[in-house]
Amino acid sequence: MARKVAVLVAGSWGTALASVLADKEMNVVIWTRNESQKDEINRLHTNGRFLPGVTLSPNLTATTDMHEAMDGAEAVVIVAPSAAIREVTRQMRPFWTEEMLVVHATKGFETESLKRISTVIAEELECEEGRIVVLSGPSHAEEVVKRCPTTVVVAALDDSEAIRAQDLFMNPYFRVYTNRDMVGVELAGALKNIIALGAGMSDGLGFGDNAKAALLTRGLAEITRIGAEMGANPLTFAGLAGVGDLVVTATSRHSRNWRAGYMLGEGKKLETVLSSMGMVVEGIRTTKAAHTLSDKYKVQMPITQQLYQVLFEGLDPRTAVEALMGRDKKTEMELMSIETWETWHK
Template identity: 55%
Template sequence: MKRIAVIGAGSWGTVLANVLVDNGHEVTIWARKEEVSNEINNVHRNRAYLGEAELHLHLKADTSLKNVVFNKEVVLFAVPSHAMREMLTQVKPYVHSDALLIHATKGFEQESWKRMSELIAEELPQWGERIVVLSGPSHAEEVIKRSPTTVVVASSCQHSAELTQTIFINSYFRVYTNPDVVGVEIGGALKNIIALATGLADGLGYGDNARAALMTRGLAEIARVGTAMGAEAITFVGLAGVGDLIGTCTSKHSRNWRAGYAISQGKSLTEVLSEMKMVVEGVKTTRAGHALKEKYNIEMPITEQLYAVLFQGKDPKIAVEDLMSRGKTRELQEMAQGW
């Protein structure tokens, strides 16, 4: 049994905390709002994010970061990417010197475009090899029902990855390890761009052919960026790459897919974001992808067109036409160069 702190009482943080309690660990989750904390403790629900799904009776919540983090053996971060650095600075005084740090956030810091593990290493440098990322195809709405789910954990330290695997793995939550931190983080973040584009195309009625094309060519874009940043190409055919891409692009559980679909129906980006209760990471990640495209001089036509739709007012149908009318190329040659 481990003493574990979970930072973030959204859908994913709550569900991961529930998995850990199922596994016999002592888990306390930090909630920003008192009403959420009280509901988890007294009603064993988190209705704002998970409806009437029942939480484990032994899962505890608190609004005090000090109470949650102090003397814990494991600290798991499940907060939106834009909140990560702030949370790291706030928890730093309370983190035990031997704690294992895990994050389950898929995105980049705005403006710096740094990955989440880079932020953790900057703010908590003494924890070094005890930093782990958890990613993969895993909708909270299904994990809370204990539906079979597979994820991947990555760390520069094999021991840290294997310890995380041991902490999480059970009969419905299977965990694999991978040494490629960059690839796992890039795959988990950039797939949200393709999910937005897929939702948009689905809303326009383009069907299965377009969806398959977006997912396949989207994976090529993700791999190009990842390998340029030092990732291993093989990672992108695993759970954090094609696995997460399939899960996010084909499910109505996906908030990124839903956002793209809503935009296809004529809603503005501002309207869509104001109507959704949860963070749509793909919007910020589209900005990041566009910036990385420029930085590494990489062809990312799907990202480029989605950026124009989201932030420059381009008509989605025109964006699709522009994608389809690009110059001729050879698939295998392009893959060899990009991967």
Template identity: 60%
Template sequence: MTKVAVLGAGSWGTALSIVLADNGHDVRLWTHRKEQAEAINTTYKNEQYLDAYIPEQIQAFYELNEAIDDVSAIVMVVPTKAIREVCMELNNTLKQKAVMIHATKGIEPESLKRVSQVIGEEMDHYDYEDIVVLSGPSHAEEVGKRQPTTVTVSSLNSHNAALSQDLFINESFRVYTSTDIVGIELGGALKNIIALGAGISDGLGYGDNAKAALITRGLAEITRLGVSLGASPLTFLGLPGVGDLIVTCTSPHSRNWRAGNMLGGGQKLDEVLEQMGMVVEGVRTTKAAYQFAKEQQIEMPITQGLYQVLFEDKEPKDVVEQLMNRTKREEMDDISSLLSVNYPQ
């Protein structure tokens, strides 16, 4: 039995806690809200975020120092915007070295850095190479019900990756390993942009043809940006790439799809975010990816169009027309150029 702290008691943090508890681990689920911790400990439910029974092996905490006391592993599942703040607090309270795993799918807009880079910067005693990322096609609602799910853990430290695989893997939660941490993180973050677009497409009343085109061309954009940052193009054909893209773009479970669907139905961004009541990572990631693509002159027309909808108040239908009337080109140009890139093994 391993003592594990899961930081972030939203839907995904709760679902991962259930996986760990099913594997017999001593799980400490941290939330910054006292009333939420007390409700979890007394009702064994986290009703605002996940419709699932919480096993008794999971104990909720609202004091971070108590949650991380004597743990062997920490699973970071807080929103991207809270990563630096939580890491700074960890720096002041963590007394022992624990394996650091994060399952947050996003990019920091201001710095354009991935979550593992932010953790490596803020944590005094953690090297970037030792951090583990967990990502893949995984709706929290299905994980909480023990429905078959497959994800990938990635780290440059093979020992930490193997340890993380052992922590989570079971008969309903299969875990693969990878060394392409750049591709794993970017696949998980950037697919949220395309999921917003898929939701907008459905909200506008478009059909499967439009969504298939959006997913396929969205994958090209994700791969183009990922390869420019050192990722393997093949990673985006796996679970954290096309797998996560499909599940996030095609299901009402996806909060990014739901947000996009409301935008396509005519609501404004502020209204949508207020109604959601949960973080929609795709909004911040769209801003980050748009900024990076502009600076590095990387072609990302879908991301650019979504940026215009989210931050420049452009009508979704006008953006669709803009995308459909782009200059003619050869589709295979993208794929052949990406697959010919030399990337680190």
């Protein structure tokens, strides 16, 4: 009998991960709230809104019934937007069992509480956070479903849970590494979306490759600073979840964060950008969360601060760039406090 895995929900990344598992001859049931989307996946083996032109495996079926999705599953993969994580987890809670592996692949924060997604899931399941695994890394859904070579990382506080997730997903085109720094992997995946928005905005303004290279480099320093202050290992930001995901998200037209930034750089209003995207742009919510976190942890995040003003205070993107270029002189190695480095070198 085929192993069963539940995937929540049927967006582009959830469907792509479901496809990876279906290619391993697993019985994959993807849960969606949308009845017409369910019918399309089951009858036509397509998910046209999120992955146009892609034919899905017959091993992948869809349901709007949470119990049907979860019943008998050995693992559940949660890929809901950050704003819906708590609600979706609450709905799956009655059907979750202690034996199930729980993996999430959502890159963001719960904006209101500033909690990481794994924390939210653990709270709703009333389990130890060590039971939760995060999957992250440079991985466009559009390429994964075409079986393009892709490498990601799974991280958990419990090594055995990370290894279970590694074994679950690993296949000839989808390579999976493990990492013990769950905090760093989770923060890197969320925070890089801010820099991707900025990179798209830079391209929309026509500033060229020099500007974008500088933005990515200084952006990486910025997210490393806040990550370290929040308990992450700085080296994680040099890995797949950090610089790897940053590069792919900030340089590709597949990236909805880059596309949103590009339209803002062209002069479009945020409301117009969001309505035309038709999909969640996690970097916008994450910018709001990171702006608050920078104040909380007293960490300088100048790129985030300028993007916050563009997104939520009406600042002109060109003025934001001028403000960044006109900052006081700095040394390049001002990544984080001496105290933070000493903590990690003990």
